[in-house]
Amino acid sequence: MKRLLLLLLSACLPLLAHAAPATVERWGVFELELTGPSTGNPFTEVNVAAEFTDGHTTVHVPGFYDGDGIYKVRFSPDAIGEWRYETKSNRWDLTGKRGSFTAVAPSAGNHGPVRVFNTYHFAYADGTPYKQVGTTIYNWIDAPEAVQEETLRTLAASPYNKARMLITQQPTAYQEKYAPPLWPFVGTPPHDWDLTRFNPEFFRHYEKRLEQLLELGIEADVILLNPYGKWGFNSMDADGDERYIRYVVARFGAYRHIWWSLCNEFDFLRTKTDADWDRLGQLVADCDPHQRLRSIHNGHRIFDQTKPWITHVSMQNGAAVDEPGRAEMYRSVWHKPVVYDEVKYEGDSHFRWGNLTGAEMVHRFWCGTVAGTYVGHGDYFFTVVEDTWTSFGGKLTGTSTPRLAFLRDILETSPAMGIDPIDKWQDTNTGGQPGLYYLTYFGREAPTEWTFKLYKNGVTDGQRYVVDVIDTWEMTITPEPGEFVTQKLDNYHYVDAAHRTVKLPGKPGMAIRVRRLGDDGKPTTLLVPVD
């Protein structure tokens, strides 16, 4: 009925929105399409937006010009029910267009956008925990089409639930052979650009890839700016930067799986100051009605992560996840989630940032995990045909991926509240939730025995636990027979009443998982938030 009305109105008013859907899933994308002026430079001369309201919340949503006289406004409703809208513009023929749609219950697999949860962690908007196991595919949308399709197949079979990706190209030798078919601005590479005109075709292609990531359940950590290349995209003036950011945020921001990474290795981009970054980061926060996650990724120098527009820390520092005691340290500084998005890549590069063994990559993930942080993967084995996974996607070559799938499986049954250091600055190898769940990672140590011992928080005499021995490389979980029953040892710890110990194989990369038994004799269910 509403759809009919809309169509009727559309027939009467030639410039009214057309083809707007009558229903959209909660957290889905409602796209309003409008026809307007195509003369002059619509990118700079025409503003269009719409105000959406469901009677409780009113949201001002900037739109964008999609070429050929078409303007779009994309909005993702965060509540079920009827939403009405009215357009705003500096042009009369785009102003005051009204309509409505109904946001319906999300379909299976749509958990909403990922938000910060419990200070250091993430969860989808519907409360489902999100345990970040990310990877890096910087220029995959610039690879030949066949490689892009292969990338999607590789991702589908992988454990990765977040992908870091650039918007503007990084120049490489590979690109000299396979020049990017599409560029974000109108013009001719390498330098002849009209930086006031975007190329809608580029963005439509990017959006197609974003939608495919969404279907795969993979969050897209979109890197707005980067220091690479001399196309002119990273040395725009303040107006140019602002126009670009507003355009990208208006186009992509309604997709619920978008995260904004303001810049990769921001400190390597010498044309901008910290004040510029602060201004641009705040701009992203201001112009994004959907309030997607926001970060800035460092090279050698760490940005001031206390800035309120930064929702989580996106850190490059491989050394910091070489042992858990280090990995925790930034957490306590900023009281925000820490994602070690670049920890060097697994690979065979002659550059030392791309020469980790598979075991070292897996080690870094486990160090980050028990320290209550998250880690990102990269795969940097050069193949003549596809360059590297981390640069252009394609195939994965390294040996870490199945082990990271194994880790992700463990994380998916770990506490909804997240893994936090249990005894911070003391036992740096153990994370979990006090009195419920413990994960101890021994790293390069090769112990032959572990004494059942829990820090006092949350523990009382007579609690029952089960213990698993985990081989992080062989991907085995071996339950230790029977139960462990707590008994106070001293002012700090509890041990098993029978002083039980657990044998370990005396090799590196081992972990111990300790789970509390409920009254039903099963490990406590931890996928709902605990008090």
Added chain:
Amino acid sequence: MKRLLLLLLSACLPLLAHAAPATVERWGVFELELTGPSTGNPFTEVNVAAEFTDGHTTVHVPGFYDGDGIYKVRFSPDAIGEWRYETKSNRWDLTGKRGSFTAVAPSAGNHGPVRVFNTYHFAYADGTPYKQVGTTIYNWIDAPEAVQEETLRTLAASPYNKARMLITQQPTAYQEKYAPPLWPFVGTPPHDWDLTRFNPEFFRHYEKRLEQLLELGIEADVILLNPYGKWGFNSMDADGDERYIRYVVARFGAYRHIWWSLCNEFDFLRTKTDADWDRLGQLVADCDPHQRLRSIHNGHRIFDQTKPWITHVSMQNGAAVDEPGRAEMYRSVWHKPVVYDEVKYEGDSHFRWGNLTGAEMVHRFWCGTVAGTYVGHGDYFFTVVEDTWTSFGGKLTGTSTPRLAFLRDILETSPAMGIDPIDKWQDTNTGGQPGLYYLTYFGREAPTEWTFKLYKNGVTDGQRYVVDVIDTWEMTITPEPGEFVTQKLDNYHYVDAAHRTVKLPGKPGMAIRVRRLGDDGKPTTLLVPVD
């Protein structure tokens, strides 16, 4: 002549400053004494200050009431020459008093106040490097007089060049036996205080001890507030806190060796919020004309060290100096000097914060050192007669002190620019200055050999170096015979042209020092700032 004039004026104007010295060393203390009202409550009702100028710089210096109708203004001139002053007050009889004095060249041993130098380090105002090797003697001025005197003798024979000390008492069993003879406020312990009236006798005694530390060349890290005790001093209202801080800063701030520690374990003081701490920290900055160093020391939760009033990080986190890779991490976050002021204490306590072995304490200092940071010592062996060094001073019991003296000797001939990580987030065990000086600490590793290898920064082919093997526990420096001459190895490193290696004894706690040879065949002199 000026003195005569002053005396003559003094005779004419009964309320004029008397006994003010005619000359004071640069960075010494000029004390102006005034007579004023003694009725009512001079602490709350009378403001007095003086404006000092040498024609170039004008400084507004708050004064304080010292009891018995005596008011004082203390000023430390930072430039040689004639300084004139004029008093300001809300009382006519303390207003408009004028005079002058001459600041003369400092005597030997007076290097001025310590300032932040080269971002991460410290130097005296005259440019002399200050290599912090601190200790902790919280309540030493509350110990019996004989123990206080013994503390000074112990300090004089020690390597420590900074002492952390409380102002208001920390209650202990020891104090039940030896109750503090003096309290900062007028009243009767434990709770019957007039928090609007200070006890000048307490402060005069404190100043005597401060002056004795100054004579010993020891910086006084004075802790303004603390969470301990229930005397009411740590639960004053905002006016009380402000009055207290202004009084202490006016009394002590002119001593050039004063550092302000706003609070010990600030987060354990539940009566204040972060906003309170920010306000009080800013107050210290605002009311201190001498701009002494300022910090705030944490318990379990780290304060936002980006606050502009914080000059350096005063960190409690023992785990952070358990290996150099951790110690560096806070440095890159805040770009300020990091002093690990509490890293657990050497001791035999049943508390785990006071049970380090001497070797562990020495290890933590070395970890902090090669990471470009500074560490503080504590000694927590309980003796019935004196309690512990760290609580009440007296004697040192632990075994770390001579090893820290050995470390300090090494630091005193290390680069004036400070020891910085050479290859941050890569070789975490090496600090120094590129192409000049390298200190590598192997920690718990027990290598039997070290290959001469330097990171590329500052290094070119054909540079000549000498190498010393350092045993941090046995306190030996063993020069390796001959020279090492650099030759490029790969994109990252230089080695010795003859591929020389250095034998090591295969025990923990070893270090390597590498120093560049100048044209004169001697290790480069590093005690002047290098470019």
